[in-house]
Structure formats: C-alpha cells, structure tokens
Amino acid sequence: MRSDRDQVGRRIVLAEDGVLLREGLTGLLHRFGHQVVAAVGDTDALQQAVAEHGPDMVITDVRMPPGYTDEGLRAALSVRRVRPGLAVLVLSQYVEQTYAARLLESDGAGLGYLLKDRIGDIEEFAAAVRQVAAGATVVDPEVIRQLLRRRRESSPLERLSPREREVLALMAQGRSNSAIAEALAVSEAAVTKHIGNLFTKLDLPPADTDHRRVLAVLAYLRGG
The missing domain is CATH 3.40.50.2300 (Response regulator)
Known part of the structure; x- marks a missing residue:
C-alpha cells in the first residue's frame, strides 16, 4: 500500500x-x-x-x-x-x-x-x-x-579454469604443491603447470615464487 x-x-x-x-x-x-x-x-x-x-x-x-x-x-x-x-x-x-x-x-x-x-x-x-x-x-x-x-568479467578470477580455481583455493589454505597434487589426485607437474597458468591469468609477472603465491592468494580472497 x-x-x-x-x-x-x-x-x-x-x-x-x-x-x-x-x-x-x-x-x-x-x-x-x-x-x-x-x-x-x-x-x-x-x-x-x-x-x-x-x-x-x-x-x-x-x-x-x-x-x-x-x-x-x-x-x-x-x-x-x-x-x-x-x-x-x-x-x-x-x-x-x-x-x-x-x-x-x-x-x-x-x-x-x-x-x-x-x-x-x-x-x-x-x-x-x-x-x-x-x-x-x-x-x-x-x-x-x-x-x-x-x-x-572485470575480475581476474573469472579468467581461471575450474581446475585452476581449485588449485588456488588450496594454495589459499597454505598447501604446498605436493599437498595440492595429493588432494586433487594429479601429478605435481600438473599442479606446477596450473599454478603457472593462474599466475599469468592473474597478471602476476615472473618474480619470486613465494611472493607471487601470496599475491595470488590475496586476489583469491578479495574475489570472495
């Protein structure tokens, strides 16, 4: 009314x-x-x-x-x-x-x-x-x-494949590459490839690996 x-x-x-x-x-x-x-x-x-x-x-x-x-x-x-x-x-x-x-x-x-x-x-x-x-x-x-x-569309996270999102979510939990590989039942080499791809898609240029992991996790947390 x-x-x-x-x-x-x-x-x-x-x-x-x-x-x-x-x-x-x-x-x-x-x-x-x-x-x-x-x-x-x-x-x-x-x-x-x-x-x-x-x-x-x-x-x-x-x-x-x-x-x-x-x-x-x-x-x-x-x-x-x-x-x-x-x-x-x-x-x-x-x-x-x-x-x-x-x-x-x-x-x-x-x-x-x-x-x-x-x-x-x-x-x-x-x-x-x-x-x-x-x-x-x-x-x-x-x-x-x-x-x-x-x-x-403007969120860099939208560029990630479903598998890359899974890898990033596990990275946010503090998992190492070997732990991520075990959790997803894939090879460690496959995990390394996924991480390299997500670094590229998140516009994180080559630098100290640990630093890029932190930046990737921060992007994940900001994106919800």
Whole structure:
C-alpha cells in the first residue's frame, strides 16, 4: 500500500533536448498529478530552473547539448550537491554503464536510472517517478544485468579454469604443491603447470615464487 507521501504530486524540472519527447513527458507527468515547473532543453537552463523553482525532483536525459555525452548527468549531480536530497531520475537511450555507476556512487537516496524504452510502459514509468521522488533508488533491470556482468568479467578470477580455481583455493589454505597434487589426485607437474597458468591469468609477472603465491592468494580472497 502506498503512503500519503508517495501519492503527493511533485514539483519537477524536466530536461530533455528532444522537443516531442519533452512535451510528451510533460503531459504524462501532469497526468499522474505532478507539476512540471520547468521543461528545458539544455543543462544551463536545467541549473537555472532548479535555482529558480526549488523543485522536489529533476528528470533529465543523460546526453544533452552541447556535447551530447554526459552533460545531463553531470548537471543533475551538480545541482544535487547544492541541494542534498533532491530526487534525480536520469533517462538514457542506451545502457551506459559508466554513467549509471557514477550516479549510483553519489550520496543519498532518491536516485533513478531508467532506459527511455521503459517510458513506453506508462505505469512502470509513473511508478519509477513516484518511488524516486519518495526517496527510493530505482535502476532499470537491464542496467543492473550489464553492471553485474561487467563486474564479473572485470575480475581476474573469472579468467581461471575450474581446475585452476581449485588449485588456488588450496594454495589459499597454505598447501604446498605436493599437498595440492595429493588432494586433487594429479601429478605435481600438473599442479606446477596450473599454478603457472593462474599466475599469468592473474597478471602476476615472473618474480619470486613465494611472493607471487601470496599475491595470488590475496586476489583469491578479495574475489570472495
């Protein structure tokens, strides 16, 4: 059940350089009881509107004039620093993982990152606006999937084969090569080969063997 606070219409500054989408979003937000106090097409106007109107929420495209890179996101984070607690919902045409991560790393609640395709589901979009305005964090499911995939792929441990992971786990227990060979029922030569491979995959260049073992174990522990 929604609280009374969740149902109250919010005063919103909307920043979207596309005129048709800006007009459409304005009408949609009015339909759901919100007041769009300013609808602007660039980040300078966004910052001015926030200063003038003191809105409850900013909804902005990530890519705005003049560079069409991350101007909208940077402007939203800037006004939020000036007005802590200002709800911010960022819209993006595509999943831009770096931008999503930057938004979510900022302080406080009341943040959202939504793909523009999600606006096609009017009820879902209205729910996202309501939740962000009420202080929740809302992230498009596709963004979450890609962020998690990037995190997995960026971990050096993901490069290891299942057998190399087993060898590394036993190394983390302090086992010697011969003890690892006995535990896995393989030859000591095979263990030595696996260790050499995992050193390479963990980007540990040739150096003192004991030192590389320590670094490999540390990478294993950090990776959970």
